[in-house]
Amino acid sequence: MTTEEPSAAASLQVGGKDDALEQRLEAELTAFNTAATGAAQPEEFSVRVTAGDGELLGGLTGWTWGGLCGVELLWVGEDQRHAGWGSKLMRAAEEQAARRGCTDMIVSSYTFQAPAFYRKLGFREAGRLPGVPGGHADVYLHKVIGA
Numbered sequence: 315m316t317t318e319e320p321s322a323a324a325s326l327q328v329g330g331k332d333d334a335l336e337q338r339l340e341a342e343l344t345a346f347n348t349a350a351t352g353a354a355q356p357e358e359f360s361v362r363v364t365a366g367d368g369e370l371l372g373g374l375t376g377w378t379w380g381g382l383c384g385v386e387l388l389w390v391g392e393d394q395r396h397a398g399w400g401s402k403l404m405r406a407a408e409e410q411a412a413r414r415g416c417t418d419m420i421v422s423s424y425t426f427q428a429p430a431f432y433r434k435l436g437f438r439e440a441g442r443l444p445g446v447p448g449g450h451a452d453v454y455l456h457k458v459i460g461a
Contacts, residue, residue: 344356351380353379353380353381354379354380355379356377356378356379357377357378357379357414358375358376358377359375359376359377359378359407359410360373360374360375360376361373361374361403361406361407361410362374363390363394363399363402363403370391371390371391371394371399372388372389372390372391372394372399372400372403373387373388373389373403374387374388374389374403374404374406374407375387376407376410376411378410378411378414378415378416381415381416381417381418382416382417382418382419382420383407383408383410383411383414383416383418383419383420383459384419384420384421385404385407385419385420385421388400388403388404388421388428390403400428400431401435404432404435407419408457408459411459412459412460416459417458417459417460418456418457418458418459419437419456419457419459420440420454420455420456420457421437421454421455422452422453422454422455423452423453423455424447424450424451424452424453425450425451425453426450429453429455432455432457433455435457436457436461437455437456437457438455438456438457439453439454439455440454440455440456441453441454442454
């Protein structure tokens with residue numbers, strides 16, 4: 315087995331946010347994933363709640379790909395929590411996912427955030443990374459849409 319050595323002219327750089335690198339990596343990985351799965355490119359979506367004066371009360375961002383819907387971010391303003399907006403945002407995301415042909419949804423939530431909220435919506439814990447961040451855990455949740 316032969317392992318290629320890195321080119322002497324190549325260099326490794328560590329830096330801050332790099333939009334050009336991010337775009338290139340997304341394009342390369344999307345092409346690889348599409349070739350491996352036959353699934354089309356991921357499609358992003360958003361759901362927002364705004365007050366009559368235009369103030370943002372809450373929102374959700376996510377994506378769909380290959381029958382899977384991933385919730386990236388979900389936030390509801392502190393003064394609007396427990397008013398049902400989180401559930402409404404998630405229902406709207408689930409409906410959007412179903413329209414796009416998805417059968418499953420996934421979300422990640424730290425233990426100090428809202429794993430119990432997602433469980434109430436029918437999500438089940440699929441995995442857990444203990445100790446991060448700072449002694450908490452990252453909880454991975456899954457739901458079969460329509461179940």
